[in-house]
Amino acid sequence: MSTAIPAWPQTTIPVVGGDPFPVRRIYCVGRNYAAHAREMGHDPDREAPFFFMKPFDAIVPTGATIAYPPATSDLHHEIEMVVALKSGGRDIPEADANDCIFGYAVGLDMTRRDVQGEAKKLGRPWDMGKGFDNSAPCAPIHRVEDTGIIDNATIWLEVNGKRRQESNVTHLIWSVPETIATLSTLVELKPGDLIYSGTPDGVAAVGAGDTLHGHVDGLSDLQITYA
Numbered sequence: 113m114s115t116a117i118p119a120w121p122q123t124t125i126p127v128v129g130g131d132p133f134p135v136r137r138i139y140c141v142g143r144n145y146a147a148h149a150r151e152m153g154h155d156p157d158r159e160a161p162f163f164f165m166k167p168f169d170a171i172v173p174t175g176a177t178i179a180y181p182p183a184t185s186d187l188h189h190e191i192e193m194v195v196a197l198k199s200g201g202r203d204i205p206e207a208d209a210n211d212c213i214f215g216y217a218v219g220l221d222m223t224r225r226d227v228q229g230e231a232k233k234l235g236r237p238w239d240m241g242k243g244f245d246n247s248a249p250c251a252p253i254h255r256v257e258d259t260g261i262i263d264n265a266t267i268w269l270e271v272n273g274k275r276r277q278e279s280n281v282t283h284l285i286w287s288v289p290e291t292i293a294t295l296s297t298l299v300e301l302k303p304g305d306l307i308y309s310g311t312p313d314g315v316a317a318v319g320a321g322d323t324l325h326g327h328v329d330g331l332s333d334l335q336i337t338y339a
């Protein structure tokens with residue numbers, strides 16, 4: 113098809129043992145580990161899941177060196193398990209939600225915490241705190257037929273070799289099936305969608321020269337360096 117301006121490339125993520133995964137939308141769950149909700153000043157027992165988005169081209173592959181982003185002096189790491197969907201729909205029953213899963217990956221929800229904090233204070237959207245360029249590093253995806261359903265796995269992040277975040281995905285407040293079911297009441301989910309499932313406590317600032325190393329048991333590690 114001829115287009116008015118040159119079309120941009122489809123963003124893809126490598127798949128271990130398979131063809132690349134084309135990314136459609138990136139959904140993220142907010143405050144989905146109790147200890148992280150508390151460190152951000154919220155009561156985890158009183159909140160339904162809520163969501164925000166990042167642009168699909170915010171994906172960065174493992175091994176990349178990224179420029180420290182503009183407009184922030186408080187860039188935070190949030191290590192997360194990422195769920196990749198092979199199918200979707202509206203109002204997906206929780207019991208059917210795992211059937212939508214293509215696979216899993218290790219991801220980082222990089223956050224301009226100062227920009228997000230200002231938005232929270234003023235009741236403004238989070239987009240510029242969360243959905244900026246290169247804000248969604250993601251390691252290769254492992255297919256669910258290789259991993260099985262992942263609902264018990266250690267998740268951690270090290271910065272320059274020091275452990276900053278560590279938990280287990282069993283501590284997700286809203287499980288992956290509950291998250292898929294709830295999100296599908298708000299939007300129609302489709303193949304190619306990614307869900308960043310939330311971060312444990314221990315979020316903190318990263319600076320130029322830092323190397324981030326993320327892990328979820330059974331998946332390929334993620335490594336990113338800030339120039």
Ligand code: MN
Pocket residue numbers: 140141142190192221308310311
């Ligand atoms: Mn997050």
